[in-house]
């Protein structure tokens with residue numbers, strides 16, 4: 612069952628005076644329900660752009676985006692905002708928490724934004740905070756939390772509306788190796804226990820290794836969707852041996 616599908620996505624950024632960057636040049640992606648997929652590729656290859664289109668944060672110039680079978684790229688902005696707040700959770704590199712709010716308030720805000728009453732939002736936020744193991748830090752502000760703890764709050768915020776999809780753009784980018792592992796394990800655990808589909812843009816091979824599959828991009832295109840199993844070099848050697856006699 613497909614959860615995310617993109618068809619022939621093109622995106623140009625105008626730089627003014629007739630200059631533009633062709634950031635996506637026909638991107639096709641197909642991600643199953645419950646999959647945890649990494650997107651890798653050099654800087655400027657279009658990873659974040661592709662993720663923004665999947666996350667309904669921006670629209671393509673041409674091509675189509677489907678989330679859970681529903682076409683989303685041609686919706687009105689109001690509809691997109693609703694889809695985004697209910698169906699999609701985001702985790703970014705810089706945590707993006709509101710500094711004047713406590714952990715639980717940061718998480719509750721996302722639930723209110725998706726339409727929950729203040730009381731329901733607070734209840735859901737408390738549960739999500741407990742789920743990421745931060746019950747005893749619930750009323751701390753971001754500045755009173757470590758980087759790993761702040762990213763846990765961001766994970767709680769991403770899961771509070773029980774979205775079908777969680778998108779992460781370098782979610783472990785600002786974390787040390789041990790904390791990256793911890794955050795990756797937590798996301799994997801949520802993926803397995805809830806069946807939430809994860810798409811993680813990453814430069815970290817260990818993060819990609821922990822995913823089900825890696826989609827590789829270069830120059831605005833998908834150059835490898837990680838699906839075709841390439842023959843292992845040792846199998847290739849065996850074949851060559853056989854051919855050779």
Ligand SMILES: Nc1ncnc2c1ncn2[C@@H]1O[C@H](COP(=O)(O)OP(=O)(O)OP(=O)(O)O)[C@@H](O)[C@H]1O
Nearest residue numbers: 624625632634652653654655656657658659660661
């Ligand atoms: N808002 C923008 N305005 C103009 N150009 C942009 C904008 N966003 C991205 N670009 C350009 O589009 C191309 C793709 O950028 P994108 O951010 O998608 O790459 P990326 O693979 O996420 O790179 P990185 O690994 O550095 O985050 C780059 O050439 C970039 O400079």
Ligand SMILES: [Mg+2]
Nearest residue numbers: 658659660780
């Ligand atoms: Mg990027």
